[in-house]
Amino acid sequence: MGDSAPQQEAPVERPELDAPPSKQPPPFGRRLGSDEFAVHENFPMKVESPSVRLGRRGRAHYYPDVSDADWNDWRWQFRHRVTTLDELVRRLPSVGADRAAREQVLADFRMGITPYYLSLVDADDPDDPVLRQVAPLFEEHLYRAVGEEDPLAEEKFSPVPGITHRYPDRVLMVLSNNCAIYCRYCTRKRTMYEGATADVEIDRMVDYIARTPSVRDVVVSGGDPLNFATAKLDAILTKLRAIPHLEIIRIGTRVPVALPQRIDDELCEMLARHHPLWINVHFNHPRELTADAARACDKLSRAGIPLNNQAVLLKGVNDDVATIKALCHGLMKMRVRPYYLYQCDPVRGAEHFRTTVAKGLEIIEGLRGHTSGLAIPTYVIDAPGGGGKIPIQPQYLLDYDREKGRALVRNYQGNVYEYVEPRGAHDEVLVPTPSKESAPVRLAGSNGKSAETPATSNGNGNGNGNGNGKNGHGDERVVGKSKWVHRGSTRSERAARFEKPKG
Ligand code: SF4
Structure with missing residues (x-):
């Protein structure tokens, strides 16, 4: 062997180190x-700009003779709501078609349109997106038997009339059956014919919250709570605020959309006395984002009230990317956070407003990445039968x-x-396995010594104390009364994760 050529050392197998560079995992x-x-x-996805019609609309078109004082008085607006088809046709002759059918649907669900909201309607557009939300339509007659009275099963989850208690820590409190406008797709339209909510019923609702300590958040909604006189709403909020475990009060309202004149200094000062108080507003279309609405939202914001918008996805109103995008951008400029985009509930008589889920996903797809995340509402389906809100989003x-x-x-x-997830994120999962013998221990401290050693950590009595949190064998440690087994893997096994995906 002496003359022979020096023997080459047998190569040491180091798979994790010798792997060709292309097989090395990328860092992140x-x-x-x-x-x-x-x-x-x-992809690529195209987003069209919203088309803007400049038809006849505005106060000058519909109410040319009304004084500024009347127009800006919310009580005048409320008293002069359009509630009959005769009056609507007089101001908007295009609604005269299909009159018999429209009269019939008004027997099912009443109409109410403030002069201000009517002034947003384009008189030359029979499919106007603002008008569609509040006027009785022929399609509503076609579908008047389709849908459910109470699609979200609010009655089923109602421990006392007016309260819906669906989630553990929050309740819905329906204060009235009265709104500035009546939306044709309203989930709660079944309640809109009941008489005014009596004080004693409101007290019963407050009492339920007071004796239910798990409730830390109440949504006061309607009907519209901001339709109440300021003093009366103040009295209700004062009773709610007196409940020690109630942390948050939220108000759901469409008043800034339909009756922005109502948001006056007196109301804002009163609301500010009941903080922490949040308001959810309900704008559906960019046409609703007027200077009056912006002023109303600004007043509420200056009273320290965070504003979130809950829009409903409605066919023929806002079911396209450009419209929702314009709505969300406009809301952001008014310091209103786009919060939810609801899939329209299957309420009776609103079938013509419902869209597919694919349409909602298309809209969110058209927003995500194309605008700030702050401007993107969470798209939700309120589960039929009372399952609660379920967020839906495209598959990323x-x-x-x-x-x-x-x-x-x-x-x-x-x-x-x-x-790529952190190295070893799953390798180092510690799996608890019951161990009767082991006594409670503390893990080793930085000085390498365990503050307390287990009576028997692994059956051989050598305990802990190696400073690495393991028991000396490098594969398990004991915490409390359980034995935690370290499920490790070799680097070569980990490197195999980064192989090229198939297909
Ligand atoms: S304002 Fe709200 S509660 Fe009133 S009708 Fe419209 S959706 Fe229903």
Whole structure:
């Protein structure tokens, strides 16, 4: 052996170190090429600008003889609501068609349109998106038997009349059956014919909240609470505020949309005495974002009240990306956060307003990445039968392999990326296994010594004390009365996670 050529050392197998560079995992992930993953079929996505009609509308068209004093007085606006078809036709002759059918639907659900809200309607557009929300339509007659009286089962979850208690920590309190305008798609239209809510009933609702300590948040809604006289609403809010466990009061209102004159200094000062108080407003279309509405929202904001918008996705009103985008951008300028975009509930007589879920997803898809996340509402389906709000969103997570610690995600442009989870995120999962022998212990401190050693940590009595949180064998440690097993894996196993995705 002496002359022979020096023998080469047998190569040491170091798979995790010797792997070719291309197989090394990227540090945090990477963008995948189109040969690795199909780019989403919806891309590139086109968003049209909303078309703006400049038809006849405004106070000068509908109410040319009304004085400023009357127009700006919310009581005048309320008293002069359009409630009959005769009056609506007189101001808006196009509504005269299909008169018999429209009269019939008014027998099912009453009409109420403030002069201010009517002034937003384009008199030359028979399909005007503002008008569709409040005027009886022929389609409503067609579908008058379709849908449910109480699609969200509010009555089923009602421990006392007027209260819906669906979630553990919050309740809905319906204060009245009276609104500035009556929306044809209203989920609660079944209640709009009941007489005014008696004080004793309101007291019963307050009493329920007072004796239910789990309730920390109440949504006061309607009918519209801001239709109450300021002093009366003050008295109700004062009773609610006296309940120690009630933290948050929220008011749901369409008054800033339909009767912005109502938001006066006296009301704002009163509301500010009941903080923390939030207001959910309900704008559905950018045409509703007028200077008067902006002024009303500004007053509420200056009273320290955070404003969130709850829009309803309505066919023929706002069921396109451009309209919702314009709405959300306008709301942001008014310091109103777009909060929810509701799928229209299957309420009786509103079938013509309902859209597909695909339409809602298309709208969210058209917003995400194309505008600030703050301007994107959460799209929700309020589950029929009382299941509560369920958020729906387009699929951005294409694949998630928990074992391999890898997620495939796509962005708003349809580009697909691989996101790699922290090394060992799943390897180092500590799995509790019952261990009768082990006594409670504290883990090793920084000085490498355990403050308290287990009586028997692994059955051999060597205890802890190696400073790495393990028991000396490097594979398990004991915490409390459970034995925690360290499920490790080799680097080569981890490297295998980053192989090219198939398909
Ligand atoms: S304002 Fe609200 S409660 Fe009143 S009719 Fe419209 S949606 Fe229903």
